Amino acid sequence: MKEVSTAKPKRLLKKFGLATLLPTLLPTFLAAAMQPAFAESSQGTNPETGRSYQSHQLRDDKLVIETSDSQVTLTPLNSGALEVHYQREGMKQLPSFARAQLEADVQAQLRVSQDTLRYALGDLTAVIHKSPFAIEYLRNGKNLLAEEHGFFANETMRGFRFALQEQEKLIGGGQRVLGMDRRGHRLPLYNKAHYGYSTESNQMYFGLPAVMSSNKYILLFDNSATGTMDLGASEQDVMQFEAVAGRSAYIVVAGNTYPKLIENYVDVTGRQPMPPRWALGNFASRFGYRTEDQVRETVKAFREEDFPLDALVLDLYWFGPDIKGHMGNLAWDTNAFPKPVEMMAELKEQGINTILVTEPFVLSTAERWDNAVASNALAKNLAGKPKQFDFYFGNTGLIDVFSEDGRDWFWNIYKDLKDQGVAGWWGDLGEPEVHPSDTVHAIGMADEIHNAYGHRWAQMLYDNEKADSPEARPFIMMRAGFPGSQRFGMIPWTGDVARGWGGLQPQVELSLQMGLLGFGYTHSDLGGFADGESFDREPYIRWLQYGAFQPVYRPHAQGHIAPEPVFHDRETRDITRDFIKLRYRLLPYNYTLAFENSQTGMPLMRPLFFEDESNLALMDYKEAYLWGNDFLVAPVMDESDQVTVELPGGTWFDYWNDNQYAGDIARVDVSLKTIPVLVRAGAFIPTVGDMKNTREYSSKELRLDYYAHDSVDRSAGYVYEDDGVTANAFGKGLYEKLMFAGERTESGIEFRFDREGKGYSGAPQKRSIELVLHNWRQEPSSISAGGDIFKLVSAEKSLSNNTAWFNKRSKTLHVKFNWTEKHQALTVTL
Structure with missing residues (x-):
């Protein structure tokens, strides 16, 4: 790291009455200016924050600034990313959950003047104004982002305020159904189930305290606590993050293009490892298979109906005969599954992988309750005893994945099941779905770490899987997490969505939003999960057609209507079979998308505005998307025989009949057997x-x-x-x-x-x-x-x-x- 002072030594010496000593002191002064731990002091108070610059030092690869109320540490993460951590004496700080623990190789340069510190990483420069104290960020010399008030904290709240530019659009916040541009919304940051959602939701299973701006920056608040992101809702030109506790740090990432921005971001938060190839195949899944016989009958139906099949998912009936009363057993119900090892071996022989659902709750009625208590595996109450509370499934405790004892106890269960033949894990209810505020975890209270619970659970699984089978690729599907969870191989889904057109319509938006911030495998329960009063065949078919161009192909539902297409009428079977077989034929293309994601973070589903970065209006478009570089897919979202598709420029071919489209829009005729799938000219x-x-x-x-x-x-x-x-x-x-x-x-x-x-x-x-x-x-x-x-x-x-x-x-x-x-x-x- 190099530091250069641009303050004029002669003027500074004269100010302190030392001009006569200049010939003697100047060499010493200049030498000191180049020392790596050089500190400069000055006074400059921000009248709004009361914060004044006092001094700065270079410590290894970090710039540490002392102010009157806090210490501010700027840590370069790559040439386009910087962490800024405000620390105040007596204020508890948690470790970073978002950052991957990687060594940064950044040649940062600090230039010091009387009024500013300029901390340049290459693509990103932080300009620290001394009076009033504030930090702004430049890319290629142009303003990118600026603190408005910057850091604030009081007894009950801490956070940051940033200025928003007039035409700026903001994507982010994770799973919400609000439209692509989230500016003007106030977003709760508390992972929370929204059962049966459809065309609108402000708070869902997997929130992300991060935004991507149309100005090509990502701002990530590395704080896992309960909070809110206010994206110009309360004050039109202010973005405010607020939380009840947690780490008072944020990360700024810049890029000259959206793909480069994503690449810089996942370089900081971690790249998603490639999943096993079978994860791109077809899944049989429902809530749920109740017996070994039902499993075999289902697999037989797929085979007889000529449907490819790579995985079978067992929901909670594998460890109990009823919905309530058995959660936490996490051992086979031998009445329903008398020979599970043989069953899984039989499936494996056919090339079918078994995935089990697990939850982090252990009911007080569960067979493992006493062992969990004795093993110190559960989160505590304020008296230091296992915390118990009631929720839908019964009276329960919660495994403390933040404690070593909790993680070891949980992993031992997984290890035993893995040795029996389980190939993949499905972590459900991991928001956690119920999480009382007075729950005490090893590193803090529930409200401090709530949003990182699924993240830490996934890390526990991933780390142990890699230690146990270092040459294998784990399969880990989770409902909630935190920025950076993708580096643990997390595959998210969009929760318990309603069946029908209303459930289908927000799915592109949800996957695009998550994919732009690292979660390229976000997918939906194809066909919808939550049972309604009646079943509509057409949206079911349309959903499964769209699924052929979605990261994971997994129909899943509750109730009396089977999610598996093999149990539907002949026309439905014929249509969906064609699309599932097409997905398999496209494996060379799809697997290459998985590879690209592992290298650069590029999502498998990509927004059309990537094609025309100057077209801000295109950022709002969520009715179609790019599947990789060369497909443009527009799911059919309602009863229609023609779909209007916005085009991002160039010429496109209809995949089904080679019709050509150019210009701003394409009007594509469809039947029940097709959806608009276009291919880029030259592909x-x-x-x-x-x-x-x-x-x-x-x-x-x-x-x-x-x-x-x-x-x-x-x-x-x-x-x-x-x-x-x-x-x-x-x-x-x-x-x-x-x-x-x-x-x-x-x-x-x-x-x-x-x-x-x-x-x-x-x-x-x-x-x-x-x-x-x-x-x-x-x-x-x-x-x-x-x-x-x-x-x-x-x-x-x-x-x-x-x-x-x-x-x-x-x-x-x-x-x-x-x-x-x-x-x-x-x-x-x-």
Whole structure:
């Protein structure tokens, strides 16, 4: 870290009557100015806060400023991110939950003048004004964000105030149904269940004390306590965070583009590790399977109806016959599941993974209650005894995941179940759903750490899973957490949503909001969870169609209407089967999205405003989204045979029939069998053949659909592949990247095919490629690769290696060849 003083030494010496000593003292003064622990003192009181600058020091990689009422520590996290921590004597501070514990390599530079400290990280600069004391933030020399009042604290509240710019839009706050721009709202920060929500909700399962601004910054309040984010609701131009306790710190992240902003953010809060490949498959799930026989009957129905299946989820009936009275048993109800180990082994033999629900509550009537008390596993009351309270499921205690005893007790249960064959964990009610304020945890009271409970629970699972099986990828699905929970592999869902159109309509908004702040696998109970008075088949079908382009495919519901499509009428089965099979065929594309997320934090579902960052109006659009880079998906949200889709520029092809759309909007005709799915001009879409589940996945035969268009001269894509199970396979080099590119020439198109990586267990030695060129209007004069001339055949069934077939009716050219070399080229000449 480098510090440079821009104050004039001669003027300062004259001020203190030392001008005559200048020749003697100046060298010493300048040398001291460059010392890493140099401190400068001055007085400058902010008349509104009463806060005055007194001195500053550089301590290792941090800038520490002493003011009249607090110590302010600025810690660089990367070239575009900075933590600011206000600490006041006697004020309790909690550890950071949001920050990943990573070493930061930042060449920060401090410049000191009479009026300011300028702390530059590279992309982000903090300007600390001495009088009045305030901090503002610049990106590329331009104002990005500024404290208005800055830090405030009294006996019952602490927080921060920032100034908002006039046209600024704010996305964030986590799961809410309020529209994409949350400016003008006052958001409670207390993770709380909202059973049966539909088209509006101000407070839900998974809140986030963070916002993303249209000015391309993220502001994260690293405080887990009960509080509120006021985004210009009370005062139009002020963003205020307030909490009853907790860590008095915030993190500012900047980026020149939204993708870069997200990358800088997850560099600070942690990247989501890749899930096992089976997590991208189809799940059987309901509330809930009551017996082993019912499990087997369900799996049999999927097989007989030709539906792929990768996982089966067991809700709370696995440990008790009734909804109430058994929570906390967390051991098999052997009357209903007499041979669970054999059952899970049987499922595994078919390529189906078992996931169990668990909750953090132990009822006083549960078989494990006495053991939990004796093991010091439960949170306490004010008298130091296990805290007991009543809620829907019975009289209960709450496991203290903030205590070592609580974590060890809980993990021992998981470890035993894992050894029996459980493949994944579902953590439910982890807000926690009921959490009395007088509950005492190892590090604080309930209201201090409430919003970090699910976060700490996920960390306990992830850390122990990695210690127990370091080469494996855990599956951890949770209903609540905190910024940074994604680094523990957390897969959130949007809670107990109502069935019907009203439940479907907010789901894109919810997933986009969460994905932009690190949670790229946020998904919904497909078809809706909460039972209504009647069942409407059409929104159920539409929801499951949308699910094919959602991070996790998991229909789940309560009541008398089955969530699994295999138990519905024939037309429903046929329609949903097609979409589920399509999801499996798209595994090369979808798995590559998972890889990109693990590297840069880019969500799988992306807002359209990423395509036109200057269009602020597009930030409000939540009726459609990008699935990765090349698909634009618009779920059908009501009874309609035509959907109007806003376009972010460029040309787009209808995935079902190759119709082309350009301009500002597309009016897409739909039937019950289709939803609007558009493909970017110039895109390569990789697919494989049908399979029973992801265990059968192979890219030995790979189809590449290339969408040719005059407006796109060059385009490229790639597929990331590994064995689907090994942790950090990319970091170990155990992967392949299959890269492909196309470039238009005056005479046709030249394609390049390249591979990188050491390979992985089970990787094909060669691949049979079917390259399909869409929007191809004439039979080519020649096709060549490596000196080989391809033969044109008259029918698709005649395709074999080094042959091609032109389909005049669909305007597609099919080219088939073997990809054996690391670098290959293919030329299509008009």
